[in-house]
Amino acid sequence: DTGVSQNPRHxxxxxxxxxxxxxxxxxxxxxxxWYRQTLGQGPEFLTYFQNEAQLxxxxxxxxxxxxxxxxxxxxxxxxxxxxxxxxxMYLCASSSLGVREKLFFGSGTQLSVL
Amino acid sequence: ILNVEQSPQSxxxxxxxxxxxxxxxxxxxxxxxxxxxxETAKSPEALFVMTLNGDEKKKGxxxxxxxxxEGYSYLYIxxxxxxxxxxxxxxxxxxxxxxxxxxxxxxxLMVKP
Numbered sequence: 001d002t003g004v005s006q007n008p009r010h011x012x013x014x015x016x017x018x019x020x021x022x023x024x025x026x027x028x029x030x031x032x033x034w035y036r037q038t039l040g041q042g043p044e045f046l047t048y049f050q051n052e053a054q055l056x057x058x059x060x061x062x063x064x065x066x067x068x069x070x071x072x073x074x075x076x077x078x079x080x081x082x083x084x085x086x087x088x089m090y091l092c093a094s095s096s097l098g099v100r101e102k103l104f105f106g107s108g109t110q111l112s113v114l
Numbered sequence: 115i116l117n118v119e120q121s122p123q124s125x126x127x128x129x130x131x132x133x134x135x136x137x138x139x140x141x142x143x144x145x146x147x148x149x150x151x152x153e154t155a156k157s158p159e160a161l162f163v164m165t166l167n168g169d170e171k172k173k174g175x176x177x178x179x180x181x182x183x184e185g186y187s188y189l190y191i192x193x194x195x196x197x198x199x200x201x202x203x204x205x206x207x208x209x210x211x212x213x214x215x216x217x218x219x220x221x222x223l224m225v226k227p
């Protein structure tokens with residue numbers, strides 16, 4: 001068990017560019033979550049996968065955001081046409097029993113949009 | 115959207131002091147309450163998940179209580195150590211929210227040696 005892995009750790013991009021982040025969950029976990037955290041705020045839910053199915057998506061999530069988990073293992077989060085307001089820490093978490101039990105988080109990807 | 119509040123926002127204590135923080139959440143349709151510790155440059159780490167009114171959980175010097183009827187949870191740290199310095203996050207789940215945990219803004223604890 002190597003924990004939840006996220007890449008890259010840091011990403012600096014110019015406004016208008018597309019970015020993609022990757023999350024590798026704990027191998028036996030079938031549930032995967034994406035959260036976003038901005039300075040001074042708690043993590044905000046973005047989306048949830050059970051195996052390869054995206055079952056929940058925040059209504060606050062712009063159409064510029066898309067997430068996939070094609071084989072029910074790793075997941076990618078893509079942001080198209082980035083804006084300065086997208087600058088945040090993007091956290092991935094996984095679990096085997098859902099949110100009735102604890103989530104295991106990665107270290108996050110810090111995005112800075114210039 | 116749930117409103118989960120944590121207080122204080124930040125806290126400075128001396129090594130050896132005991133301290134506590136508060137997490138307030140909507141009591142209606144409550145399902146579960148999570149506590150996490152997030153040290154700088156590391157991953158958030160789960161401390162407790164509580165579901166029943168009156169639950170008390172303990173992990174070393176850290177303990178937590180839960181009151182679902184009035185919508186609050188306390189986190190206690192006994193004899194704070196510098197390695198306890200971190201942001202402590204609580205998150206609430208209600209029955210209507212599916213798998214969407216709602217986090218509070220966190221309490222940032224700094225323990226001075």
